[in-house]
Amino acid sequence: MITEFKMPKMGESISEATIISWLKNVGDFVEAEETILEVATDKVDSDVPALVSGVITEIRFQKDDVVEVGTVLALIDSDGVQEARSQKQEVVEKSSITPSKVEAPQPEIRNSQLATRNSDAFISPLIISIAQKENLSIEELQTIPGSGTDGRLQKSDVFNYLKNRKYPIQSKPITDNRQPTTSSYPKPKINFVEGKDRIVEMDRMRKMIADHMVYSKQTSPHVTSYIEVDVTNLVNWRNENKDKFQEKHNEKLTFTPVFVQAVAKAVADFPMINVSVDEKNIIVHNDINIGMATALPSGNLIVPVVKNANEKDLVALAKDVNTLAEASRNNNLKPEQIQGSTFTISNVGTFGSLMGTPIINQPEVAILALGIIKKRPEVITTEKGDEIAIRSMMYLSLSFDHRVVDGFLGGSFLRKVGDYLEQFDANTTI
Template sequence: MTMFEFKMPKMGESMTEATIISWLKNVGDFVQAEETLVEVATDKVDSDIASPIAGTITAIHFQKNDVVPVGHVLATISPLASIHHSTDINEKSHSNTTDFHTMATFKSNIVDNQFVTEIPNEASIKSSRLGSNSFLSPLIIAIAQKEHLSIEELQSIAGSGVNGRLQKSDVFKYLKNRKYPLESRKWNDEGQKKAVYAKPQIHFDAAQDHIVTMDRMRQLIAGHMVYSKQTSPHVTSFIEVDVTHLAQWRQDNKALFFEKTNEKLTFTPFFVQAVAKAVTSFPLMNVSVDNDQIIVHQNIHIGMATALPSGNLIVPVVKNANQKNIVSLAKEVNHLAEAARTNKLKPEQVQGSTITISNVGTFGSLMGTPIINQPEVAIIAFGLIKKRPEVISTPNGDEIAIRSMMYLSLSFDHRVVDGFLAGSFLTKVGQLLEEKVDFLY
């Protein structure tokens, strides 16, 4: 009987490898067809991989925390019965993303997609490979960038993973044992004394304090947040917007909207629509930076920061947002938010955003200074809508009225976006939100 090779499938266009989180079966166990066999993590999502066949596991080739390239054999299975088309099954299990989705459930432990992105440095551009058999995972690259490790230093570290693969523990051990502090800097100016910066000492009271080790997701979040701040010179602009018309229209129509569409009407679809319309007027806000090149995207894919039950954030993407009306946007926004909350987002639903929004008002914040979702160049935060007295102009002169006010903040990459462009774009978003809603079912 032919043995079946259970391989690491390709779960997204940019996926090259994944880390094993845990095996749900052991050698000698029987697995049913389409039964979850292993949990893995990419730099985008965690996912459960199911066996395409029924049989007995005869070998497991990689262990927990191993990083496995796409197409490598994870386990060997002795089929329950002869499989005449095992090759076809195997091909589907690792080369056809759509077929794979029918037997894999994706979890939403996404890194802030706020802000998980591939790190565009020399290591990652050249397939993140050192030597002949040592790949660099996005986590290793993020750590190396944060700690200012050179390629030569990484090459000098002995990897403890499979085939000499560098693990994060290898890098941390190397950093701990270095003979000089990373933060030490010598001033070369003649006559100036050597200055050394040392990290502030952390005071730990063993009787009262306790230590919580960052899990894998939190480490990735930390790495990508630092990477974004180190990559893009962030500048944040603010404006105040009068959304009285929008707030009143929503209040008056949300019951009817639900009756006709079976969808809840939140403010988020209006935010998405306003940003999409503004981008059509200012296309240079819808770009990515690749070294010295600016990539202007024709499609407008808006990332939508969404809170997860775990406390993390994920950024599902509303594709081609400028081509959809409020009903379509409401349906998609609600669907993506529900998929995020129930851990059912698929990899393609968190990839490809060209500009991102974050509704910080949901958490009661008046405004925010969000971090750019690399490799984008802008992210907009929508603050809490709050009623307060405002001076308004009327035909009879200035009057004081109760208005629904909101702050918008735009963080942008000053390498490619200047204040005039950013301010004009943000003002356009505000103007669109202030307009009276013109919508017919």
């Protein structure tokens, strides 16, 4: 029986993945649950196992190909599994010489590679925008073989074509009448000094992050609100308890789990901040899953997720936060650990920033930035009247999507987070 080996679903918002490498070749025998492929998304790299045992009879895509979720990557023949296992064992026993690998055939091309036009081909707005930037004509665009479903043209097809393009078809450049260009401002010239300046190509993850950030700014009208909070009680409590916490629970006690706890409580108080926008509909999420924007050693950014944060105590949150942070540092996050966030926080104070104006992590509608905690003299009210005291102060900034979050909701939510941090119970047990 021939089984189709398909690109698996990697997450709710992930529609495609890039092939990093095949660990098996055509003709190789594989066991069920054995890893045969490594793929990468804009979030994380993953191993993909075979679902059945058998012999690989066909591989349709190769390294660096971008493939849509659900697309058939290879075919596995599960007939004669026992015979194949026996042959494999016999080869291992009789010889220690590694057999030569069978070269995988080139991916099946759904469209002819000849420069013939397909005037009926569907061209998406994304492809149109790429064509405009690269000065591709409609005639030339229609000659590019499409690797998507039913020969549909994908952005990877266009980029691969541009890489090898030598003789462009002369015609009018493609125009999109639906979005006429209103600005004639020329692109600023970049001064490049040969021998002094250098060019560094963006890696795959940085390109994905760049696209995600631009998409977010174009999709959501961002508004940012700020408040200042006095976290003296929280700072003193942590300083007094971090060693005891480590000894008792074998976990580091950072500020992050406290921040996650405060945000989860405030989200429960204001559930309309825990939503996504689907055209004219608002999707209100029941689960409160807090994403933590985390810097990787490479300098790129990833957002691991604390699931159901409102249902966990401080000890459980500390364990989750530490586990996710460690996995991020070691580039060992699993796909399920970076999926499903409904609200994101970004601790910009880690890098010494006083405050920040974070970009919303789509498809969420708000993101909270936490600035550095600094001691300074503040006027406080006591029983004796106003006094000047040394307090630990911190700025919070909330960027929100003004399509569905107005100033009242955004400001009220932000103030509630601040209240939970300022009113942190110094008698909290560990």
